[in-house]
Each structure stands twice: as C-alpha cells, then as structure tokens.
Amino acid sequence: MSADQKSAFLAGEGDAWFERNAAHLAGNPADVCLQAIARLPLAPKRILEIGASNGHRLALLKERYGAAVSGVEPSAKAVADGKARFPGVDLQVGAADSLPFADGAFDLVIFGFCLYLVDPRHHFRAIAEADRVLASPGALAIFDFIEPIPYYNRYAHLDGLRSHKTEWSRFFLASPSYRLVQRVADLKGEAPLARNNLSGVDILLKDVETAYPQNPFA
C-alpha cells in the first residue's frame, strides 16, 4: 500500500482521474445517486459532496432543491473546470479526512463514490469529518461499492495504490444516531453476486436527539 494515498490524489492522481473521465462529467439526471436522494421526502438547503469532481451532481441538486451547494475534491483540474462550468457551485481542493467547514454546516452530505479511494488509515477521520459537518437532523448519502466482505484491489492506474471495498454505512450504524432508511443498488447489468461490481447508494438519517431515549427503568 502507498505510504499516503491521499497525497497521491492531491499530487496528480485526482487530476488524472478527472482527465480520464471528463467527457462523462456533465451532469446526468438519471444518475443513481440523484435518483436515490429524490425518492426520499428531503428538502436539503445546504448540501456537501465529498469527492465531488467538477461538481456536476451538485449543479443538478442546486437546481432541484434551490440549495447552497459545496464540494471538496483533491483534483485542482476538476475544481477549476467546475468553477468555470458551474459557477453556482462552491468547490474547494481538499480531501475527505479534513473538511474546511463548520460543525453542522450541511443538512445533506454525500460521499460521491470516493470512500473506496480513501487510505484505510484515514477511514475513521473521513467518517468523523462527515459526521461533524452534518447537522442533526440531517441526511447522509453514501454512493460507493457496497461490499459486506472487505477486500482490496490494486488501483489499475497507479502502482502502489489500492481501492478498498466494504459496507461503508456500517461505520455510521455503529452509532444509534444513524438509521439506514434506503439502499438503492446500481447493478449496471452485472450479476448481483459477481465480486467487484456491487455498488449503490445507502441513505442514512441522522438524529442525535432521538437516538438515546431516556432509560424507562431508571
């Protein structure tokens, strides 16, 4: 494993990902993450996407909800492209483990298919940062691979990096403040049991106030 997977993305792999995929980052209303969010009666007014690339998804969410939208993304090229194409989207260069926002600044936080790229030594930090900036009540959308049995693959585009797959919502569900309310699988026509291919969107609701009822026996 690379000594610092985050630095690799900030130093150039984020830009390389953007350049490989730029043609498809125009905003797609059929996007499974947008559809999963739309199925719930949410009315978020402050939205953050972590690993937002050029902010194409945020631009559509801004339109849909009339929300203030922010994105964090390690690729300076993706951020520059997004600032030019989607001027209403606030984009900043950064990474999931250290978010430049105040506590409780958002009522919807989205992991935009980036957790699988985060260095495992930063997983808890990334989870804690998302929790810190998400208000209560609030909603969390985790768009990623959904793999109940954890494993890694070598990252095809850069030696030494890995992509890690697990069931990310479990990190949050360790806390009674989070409830899984929806899972939308994105099977892309693959056999559901084929390893490597199960991805989708988990939507969790956060409510710290109701998480711990008073002890009825005390």
Ligand SMILES: C[S@@+](CC[C@H](N)C(=O)[O-])C[C@H]1O[C@@H](n2cnc3c(N)ncnc32)[C@H](O)[C@@H]1O
């Ligand atoms: C598969 S792309 C998804 C981009 C966009 N959210 C989308 O759905 O089109 C993953 C993104 O995560 C970014 N990324 C990689 N490491 C990251 C980290 N530690 N924190 C936040 N984002 C990261 C990559 O640069 C890339 O833009």
